[in-house]
Amino acid sequence: MDASDRNVNDLSCGLENVPILIETTVVSSRRPTFQYSPENVQGPGCAVHPSEVTITGCTCVAHSCVLESCSCLLTHGQAYTLQGTLLARDTAHSTCTSPVFECNTLCSCGDSCSNRVVQSGVRHKLEVFCTTNRGWGVRTLEPIQCGAFVCEYAGEVIGFDEARRRQLAQGPKDSNYIIAVREHAGTGNVTETFIDPAKIGNVGRFLNHSCQPSLFMVPVRVHSVIPRLSLFAGRNIEAKEELTFDYSGRYCVQQGTWSIPTKDTKAGETGGLQRKVCFCETKNCTGFLPLDLSIIR
Numbered sequence: 001m002d003a004s005d006r007n008v009n010d011l012s013c014g015l016e017n018v019p020i021l022i023e024t025t026v027v028s029s030r031r032p033t034f035q036y037s038p039e040n041v042q043g044p045g046c047a048v049h050p051s052e053v054t055i056t057g058c059t060c061v062a063h064s065c066v067l068e069s070c071s072c073l074l075t076h077g078q079a080y081t082l083q084g085t086l087l088a089r090d091t092a093h094s095t096c097t098s099p100v101f102e103c104n105t106l107c108s109c110g111d112s113c114s115n116r117v118v119q120s121g122v123r124h125k126l127e128v129f130c131t132t133n134r135g136w137g138v139r140t141l142e143p144i145q146c147g148a149f150v151c152e153y154a155g156e157v158i159g160f161d162e163a164r165r166r167q168l169a170q171g172p173k174d175s176n177y178i179i180a181v182r183e184h185a186g187t188g189n190v191t192e193t194f195i196d197p198a199k200i201g202n203v204g205r206f207l208n209h210s211c212q213p214s215l216f217m218v219p220v221r222v223h224s225v226i227p228r229l230s231l232f233a234g235r236n237i238e239a240k241e242e243l244t245f246d247y248s249g250r251y252c253v254q255q256g257t258w259s260i261p262t263k264d265t266k267a268g269e270t271g272g273l274q275r276k277v278c279f280c281e282t283k284n285c286t287g288f289l290p291l292d293l294s295i296i297r
Contacts, residue, residue: 009021009022009024011032011036011128011203012036012038012202012203013036015036015037015038016038016121016122016202016203017120017121017122017123018122018123018124018125018126019125020036020122020126020127020128020202020203021125021126021127021128021141022127022128022129023127023128023129023130025130026129026130032128032136032206034197034198034199034200034201034205035199035200035201036201036202037154037155037200037201037202038121038122038152038154038202039051039152039154039202039228040152040154040155040156040157040195040226040228041155041156041157041200042156042157043155043156043157043158043162043196043200044156044158044159044162045158045159045160045161045162045163045194046156046157046158046159046226047159048224048225048226049224050157050224050226051223051224052223052224053104053105053106053223053224054223054224054225055101055104055106055221055222055223055224055225056071056106057072057103057104057105057106057107057108058070058071058072058073058103058107058108058109059071059107059108060103060107060108060109060113061108061109062109063110063112063113064082064109064112064113064114064115065103065107065109065113065114065115070103070109070115072101072102072103072104072107072115073115075101076099076100076101078115079100079101079102079115079117080114080115080117081114081147082114083114084114084117084148084149085145085146085147085148085232086100086147086148086149086218086232087147088147099183099218099219099220099221099227100118100218100219100220100221100230101220101221102115102116102117102118102119102220102221102222103115103116104119104222104223105223106223117149117220118149118152118220118222118228118230119222119223122150122151122203123148123149124140124141124142124144124148124150125140125141125142126138126139126140126141126150126151126203126243127139127140127141128203128206131208131242133279134208134279135175135208136206136208137206137207137208137242137243137244138203138206138207138208138242138243139240139241139242139243140237140239140240140241140243141239141240142239143236143237143238143239144233144236144237145233145236146233146234146235146236147232147233148232148233149230149231149232150215150231150232150233150243151202151203151204151207151230151231152202152204152228152229152230152231153179153195153197153202153204153205153207153217153229153230153231154195154197154201154202154204154228154229155177155195155196155197155198155200155201155202155204155205156195156196156197156198156199156200156201157193157194157195157226158178158194158195158196159194160192160194160295162194163178163180163194163196163295164295164296166178166196166198167295167296168296175198177196177197177198177201177205178194178195178196178198178295179194179195179196179229179247180192180193180194180292180294180295181193181194181195181217181219181227181229181249183219183227193219193226193227193229194295195229204229204231207231207243207244207245208242208244208280209244209245209246209247209278209280209289209290210244210245210246210280210282211246211251211278211280211282211284211285211286212251212280212282212283212284212285213234213244213245213246213251214233214234214235214237214241214242214243214244214245215231215232215233215234215243215244215245216231216232216234216245216246216251217229217230217231217232217245217249218230218231218232231243231245234251244280246290247289247290248290248292275288275289275291276288276289277289
């Protein structure tokens with residue numbers, strides 16, 4: 001691919017390590033209109049800038065940090081293998097959505113440290129394409145190993161009131177990009193993060209929902225207390241396969257197995273609000289896309 005092809009077909013406009021391609025059959029008039037950002041940006045109601053460095057670093061001078069001597073790993077635990085894949089979680093003491101802390105800009109270790117994965121950005125060749133009945137989608141153009149980082153779900157970090165305002169302003173046919181992540185740390189201590197990539201976002205905004213997805217989401221903190229919503233491969237993924245995740249966050253990988261929810265028999269009961277039909281066509285499909293009512297109540 002020469003420079004001119006990259007400029008035309010790369011949705012990231014060169015902001016990612018590898019081009020984020022768009023299907024060549026898509027005419028220019030149908031190309032999505034949004035501002036590409038590989039990382040989160042500060043939006044209304046967000047008190048802390050996502051790029052502000054608020055986490056202390058380690059003093060390691062080795063090629064790669066090791067658990068025995070790295071303050072980051074000793075404090076937060078080791079998250080990755082030496083190959084950069086996410087370690088399997090201990091189901092007796094942790095959950096798949098337990099936050100991950102990477103070494104950051106204040107650390108003495110180098111960029112090749114094995115505890116620097118999400119901050120290194122997209123590494124796999126991805127393509128945005130038109131699905132038959134679900135709008136845009138994302139597929140990988142190369143195999144992806146189980147546990148490998150794929151991309152972030154990046155966008156505007158907004159406050160609760162702004163998330164509520166935006167969601168209430170949406171019409172029945174509007175796409176809802178807002179994701180709310182709630183992290184529980186001790187009794188009654190809940191941290192909420194709202195991210196909306198509708199106008200400013202990255203390739204993650206094109207990922208479709210599936211009731212039996214190929215990716216799962218983990219909050220990863222690098223420099224800031226604001227987490228980066230990072231998507232990892234839940235299994236080995238073949239080239240040309242569509243990449244999906246569960247918008248509700250119910251799916252996770254623990255010890256190499258999926259946690260499968262039962263069919264939601266009350267999926268249509270939403271207090272008068274219309275839920276959208278799910279077209280993932282998996283055998284475990286609940287019938288409807290997830291709907292977080294906590295934002296609008």
